[in-house]
Every structure is written in structure tokens, then in C-alpha cells.
Amino acid sequence: MRILAIETSCDETGLTIIEAKGGVKKPSFKILANELASQVEIHKEYGGVFPALAKREHIKNLPILFEKVLKTSKVKKFDLISVTSGPGLEPALWTGIVFAKEKALEYKTPLIPVNHMEGHILSVFGKDKGEFSIPKVEFPALSLLVSGGHTEIVLIKDWMKYEVIGETLDDAVGEAFDKVARMMDLPYPGGPEISKLAEQARKEINKQRYVVSGSLGRSGDDGQRKFSPENFRADGNNISSKIISLPRPMLHSKNFDFSYSGLKTAVLYLIRDIGKLDEKTKMAIAFEFENAAIEPLIHKTKKAIEKYKIKTLIIGGGVSANKHLQREIKKNIKIKTLMPAKKLSTDNSIMIGMVAYMKYLKNKGKVPRPSSIKAEGNLKL
Numbered sequence: 120m121r122i123l124a125i126e127t128s129c130d131e132t133g134l135t136i137i138e139a140k141g142g143v144k145k146p147s148f149k150i151l152a153n154e155l156a157s158q159v160e161i162h163k164e165y166g167g168v169f170p171a172l173a174k175r176e177h178i179k180n181l182p183i184l185f186e187k188v189l190k191t192s193k194v195k196k197f198d199l200i201s202v203t204s205g206p207g208l209e210p211a212l213w214t215g216i217v218f219a220k221e222k223a224l225e226y227k228t229p230l231i232p233v234n235h236m237e238g239h240i241l242s243v244f245g246k247d248k249g250e251f252s253i254p255k256v257e258f259p260a261l262s263l264l265v266s267g268g269h270t271e272i273v274l275i276k277d278w279m280k281y282e283v284i285g286e287t288l289d290d291a292v293g294e295a296f297d298k299v300a301r302m303m304d305l306p307y308p309g310g311p312e313i314s315k316l317a318e319q320a321r322k323e324i325n326k327q328r329y330v331v332s333g334s335l336g337r338s339g340d341d342g343q344r345k346f347s348p349e350n351f352r353a354d355g356n357n358i359s360s361k362i363i364s365l366p367r368p369m370l371h372s373k374n375f376d377f378s379y380s381g382l383k384t385a386v387l388y389l390i391r392d393i394g395k396l397d398e399k400t401k402m403a404i405a406f407e408f409e410n411a412a413i414e415p416l417i418h419k420t421k422k423a424i425e426k427y428k429i430k431t432l433i434i435g436g437g438v439s440a441n442k443h444l445q446r447e448i449k450k451n452i453k454i455k456t457l458m459p460a461k462k463l464s465t466d467n468s469i470m471i472g473m474v475a476y477m478k479y480l481k482n483k484g485k486v487p488r489p490s491s492i493k494a495e496g497n498l499k500l
């Protein structure tokens with residue numbers, strides 16, 4: 120069947136025409152056309168996504184991208200239209216939903232709403248062009264979803280059977296990366312920028328250009344940390360007598376939840392104490408921040424794998440592109456682990472088309488009334 124998929128939950132406008140076949144046991148896909156318009160450059164000025172601007176851009180982009188996918192694919196009709204209905208920014212989500220409803224009416228096609236997070240889960244099987252399929256997965260599976268809006272651990276008993284067993288109580292991990300980057304005058308989106316600086320710091324440490332400190336006392340809930348070469352202080356003049364040490368909030372809490380606002384505030388105070396930041400100090404902060412942000416993700420994922428006897432781990436969302444996270448996963452997780460290709464780790468409509476097919480099959484072709492489909496900013500899995 121031919122599916123038109125639409126994604127507008129945040130700052131990427133995505134349109135895909137995908138051919139799906141094989142049924143629920145052997146689903147396979149072929150991309151007939153795919154377009155993605157990123158608004159990053161527009162939002163850069165504001166240091167984050169500005170919802171009213173995102174809405175305006177989606178409204179402008181949707182018809183243009185639609186013409187493009189029609190032209191590339193030469194498709195004249197669809198069997199199914201799918202659209203992200205949440206979670207995300209409601210003004211942005213509405214633009215996709217309104218557009219999808221118009222097209223469903225015009226092409227007399229059933230319309231199916233898709234959960235964006237389910238898209239991130241299935242994105243590990245996708246490609247940005249050509250053909251691909253969803254192989255047999257050993258359940259129970261676990262998904263660690265890490266993006267600008269979400270930090271969740273999801274227990275997957277079967278496709279479409281999800282239970283969120285842990286989530287952030289405040290900021291998402293990607294949001295913390297973005298906000299800390301902003302505090303250091305780095306451009307939006309901040310995740311890749313922080314990551315770049317932290318990677319540089321790791322290289323410097325290997326070359327031992329940083330002074331390695333003794334034991335570190337930290338203000339987090341994990342108390343004293345033992346000496347390790349990873350605990351270092353920057354050699355720059357600004358912080359010569361200060362050890363950069365940030366908390367790992369909720370690292371040892373008994374649940375699978377996360378918290379990132381305390382870490383963000385700790386960076387804010389640190390920067391305030393230091394004053395002007397030189398390049399080296401930025402590197403040191405990025406390094407310790409990245410360690411502090413990633414450590415709870417690894418620790419809790421490991422605990423959940425043990426508790427639920429998980430067979431497959433699926434990582435999804437923009438932060439999955441983080442090199443330190445990828446290395447730590449490899450080092451610590453021994454079960455089969457799936458990660459999205461870089462182009463599919465961030466928002467896209469390919470993953471929305473994939474979910475639409477699986478959901479349509481699971482619901483035996485039943486779709487809700489178009490008038491009942493609405494934007495749900497906090498839609499749960």
C-alpha cells in the first residue's frame with residue numbers, strides 16, 4: 120500500500136511517500152519520495168524552537184514539499200495518509216494535521232494519527248532512501264528515547280504494546296544539552312556543539328594536557344567519587360583552583376526516572392562563579408556536563424534490562440547521535456542493541472509512515488474519524 124506520511128511536531132517539516140507491504144509479520148518498505156525541510160537556521164537566532172515561527176514555516180513548507188514528493192514519486196493516489204498527532208508543539212502539530220485532513224478529503228483516503236515517539240522507536244529499522252524491512256525482534260525489548268523533548272525508558276512487550284517505565288521529571292536530556300550550550304554562547308541546536316567540545320576534551324585528556332585531580336567531592340546524590348583519570352580539572356587560568364564537578368541527579372534513585380533541571384542549574388552557577396569562559400574552560404565544562412548527562416541514562420537502562428530480562432535494546436531520538444552515549448552503550452550493554460542511522464535519529468516522516476503501516480495492520484484497517492484527530496502536545500505512548 121502507498122502511504123503519505125507527514126511530520127510537523129517540532130522544527131522539521133517532513134513529507135514521505137512510502138510503499139509498504141509484507142503484513143505485520145514481515146513488513147517491508149520502499150521510499151518513493153522523501154523531503155525534509157529543517158528550520159534550524161530560522162530558530163538559531165532565538166536559541167531554541169520558537170513555536171509561532173515553526174507554525175508559520177510548516178504552513179509555508181507543506182504544500183511545496185507535497186508537490187515535490189508527488190513529482191519525484193509520480194504517485195497519483197494513496198491508500199493511507201498518516202500524520203504525527205503528538206507529542207510535540209501543538210501549534211506545529213496542528214499544521215500537519217490540518218494539511219493531512221485536507222489531503223485525506225481530496226484524495227478520499229483513510230487518515231491515521233501517529234505517535235511521534237513510536238516513530239523514533241521504529242526509526243532504527245529505517246533508511247533515508249531505497250528499501251528496508253522490520254526484522255523479527257526478540258521481545259521483551261526496551262527503548263531508551265532521548266531527544267529535545269523526551270527522556271524515556273519504554274518497555275516493549277510487542278509492537279504497539281508499550282509501557283513507559285521511566286521518564287524525566289523536568290527537562291529532557293537534549294533540552295539540557297541545548298540550554299547548557301546557550302549558557303556558553305554556543306549555537307542552537309547545542310547537543311552537537313557540546314558533544315564536539317567534550318570530544319576535544321577527551322582527546323586532550325589522553326594527551327594529558329589537563330591536570331588530573333585527586334578525589335572529587337560532588338554535590339549530587341552520589342556523594343564522594345573516587346579518583347579516576349576522567350575526573351580532572353582544566354588547566355586554564357580561570358578555574359585553576361576549582362575542580363569541575365557536576366551532579367548526576369537521581370543516579371541512584373530506586374526508579375527509572377531522570378531529572379535534568381538540577382544539572383542545568385549546577386552549570387549555570389558554575390559559569391556564574393567562573394565568569395568569562397575561555398575555550399579550554401568551555402571544553403572542561405562540556406566534558407563534565409556530557410559525562411553527568413549520559414551516566415544516568417546508561418545506569419538506568421542497564422538496571423531496566425536486568426529487571427525485565429530484556430532481549431533487545433532500541434535507542435531513539437536526536438541525542439542517540441551522541442558519540443559518548445554510543446561508546447558507553449557499547450561498553451556497558453551486552454544485549455542486542457539497535458540505533459538509528461544518523462539521518463533517521465532526528466525528526467523525519469519516514470518513521471511516521473512505518474508506524475502508520477504497523478498501526479493500520481494491527482487495527483485491522485480501522486481508522487478514527489478524521490474529525491476526532493487532534494494535536495496532543497503531551498500524547499503518551
Ligand code: KG4
Pocket residue numbers: 129265266267268269292293294296297308309310311314436437438439440441442464465466
Ligand atoms: O529527536 P530530535 O530531532 O527532536 C525532538 O523530537 O526533540 O532531537 C533533537 C535533540 C536536540 O536537543 C539536540 O541538541 C540533540 O537532539 N542532539 C544531540 C546530539 N545531536 C542532536 N545531543 C547530544 N549530542 C549530539 N551529538
Ligand code: ZN
Pocket residue numbers: 235239266436437465466
Ligand atoms: Zn523527535
